[in-house]
Amino acid sequence: MHEMSIARSLVVQVIDLTRDQPGQSLSSVRVRVGELAGVEPQLLLAACEMLAEESAIANTRWEILSQPLLASCELCGETIEIRGFCFACNHCGSTSVRVTSGDAVILEQITMVAMQAAAEDRER
Amino acid sequence: MTQATHHPAERVIIVQRDVQQSARLVADVFRQAMRSRGTFVVNLLSSPGAGKTTLLQATAQHWRTEEARSDDRRYRMAVLVGDIATDRDAQRLAPYATVAQLTTGGACHLDLSLVQRGWDAMQQPACEFLFLENVGNLVCPAAHDLGEHLRVILLSTTEGDDKPAKYPKAFRTSQGMVISKTDLLPHVPFSCDAAVADARRLQPDLAVFPVSALQPTGIAAWCQYLVDQRTKFLNGHTINST
Numbered sequence A: 001m002h003e004m005s006i007a008r009s010l011v012v013q014v015i016d017l018t019r020d021q022p023g024q025s026l027s028s029v030r031v032r033v034g035e036l037a038g039v040e041p042q043l044l045l046a047a048c049e050m051l052a053e054e055s056a057i058a059n060t061r062w063e064i065l066s067q068p069l070l071a072s073c074e075l076c077g078e079t080i081e082i083r084g085f086c087f088a089c090n091h092c093g094s095t096s097v098r099v100t101s102g103d104a105v106i107l108e109q110i111t112m113v114a115m116q117a118a119a120e121d122r123e124r
Numbered sequence B: 001m002t003q004a005t006h007h008p009a010e011r012v013i014i015v016q017r018d019v020q021q022s023a024r025l026v027a028d029v030f031r032q033a034m035r036s037r038g039t040f041v042v043n044l045l046s047s048p049g050a051g052k053t054t055l056l057q058a059t060a061q062h063w064r065t066e067e068a069r070s071d072d073r074r075y076r077m078a079v080l081v082g083d084i085a086t087d088r089d090a091q092r093l094a095p096y097a098t099v100a101q102l103t104t105g106g107a108c109h110l111d112l113s114l115v116q117r118g119w120d121a122m123q124q125p126a127c128e129f130l131f132l133e134n135v136g137n138l139v140c141p142a143a144h145d146l147g148e149h150l151r152v153i154l155l156s157t158t159e160g161d162d163k164p165a166k167y168p169k170a171f172r173t174s175q176g177m178v179i180s181k182t183d184l185l186p187h188v189p190f191s192c193d194a195a196v197a198d199a200r201r202l203q204p205d206l207a208v209f210p211v212s213a214l215q216p217t218g219i220a221a222w223c224q225y226l227v228d229q230r231t232k233f234l235n236g237h238t239i240n241s242t
């Protein structure tokens, strides 16, 4: 499954981001998986955990959350949630809708913790 | 900031970035490069055995026959075939097109680096069409931009008309759909109308081509669609012949 290749780029990008944060260590990563991303959240989680384990960011908590599919109607301008993958506007019925979110895997945020604090925390 | 005593000081960094963003930028560069050389790139998606290779053979044969009739039409095609292990499809296509096999080594989809390697390996031939025969799978290839200009999904009459609802991303991201093996319609429980209605719920603008590569029927309309899409896309741009 291709979740492994998505996880690989996630891990690489997260490691890159942590390089810009000297004196801090990574504690968690939050990822949003769009309903139309074509990615299985459970498989992505397993792949991230597995790849991170063998990398510079072992012991990271991965939060893989889902993201609803939102679109904007080209006819009436409403923002709509697409349910059941039925691409039609529930206000005016138009099928001319543009997806605005929920079709991708988004690296939303990372949480860093000061290394000293992290070490003290471990001692306790 | 006060030092936390029970929990270390945490700092949240908002990233908010599409994980595939850099891959998409690379794909855009490839798309643009192919456009400026007049090569229209078509990504073919389907389940295994839906008839991608057979359709490409029929397409090439059709253009060859047309070419014999009038000499101002000439559509050269190149094909990159993604196959998990064998080069049988590449051998089938070799009489008609410049073809290279992309051995994915078990991977479930083509990615752009494989495509670029194959394109370089076939020495970037001058051609009007480059077809990317993706690995037979309706899930993973749907999420990977190969720098194509057109995405076409094949649905064969033998695999049931309920596929569109099961693979929303593949249908939503395609512009064209070929219903293949229509010669088998009398023998299988498949409703073209139901499949098309389902697919258009996902992609209202989907262009549909019922085709039998064996009889053959529907090939001319399919080939004309490809030519029209290419012309529309290039918008008067002519290919540099070498």
Ligand SMILES: Nc1nc2c(ncn2[C@@H]2O[C@H](COP(=O)(O)OP(=O)(O)O)[C@@H](O)[C@H]2O)c(=O)[nH]1
Pocket: B046, B047, B048, B049, B050, B051, B052, B053, B054, B055, B089, B136, B180, B181, B182, B183, B184, B211, B212, B213, B214, B215
């Ligand atoms: N009856 C019928 N069989 C077809 C047609 N097109 C392809 N096939 C058969 O379907 C099988 C798979 O075709 P192939 O082109 O290799 O599928 P691919 O895996 O998608 O490339 C082969 O046995 C073909 O002969 C068609 O239009 N009608």
Ligand SMILES: [Mg+2]
Pocket: B052, B053, B054, B089, B133
């Ligand atoms: Mg094939």
Ligand SMILES: [Zn+2]
Pocket: A073, A074, A075, A076, A077, A078, A089, A090, A091, A092, A093, A094
């Ligand atoms: Zn509307």
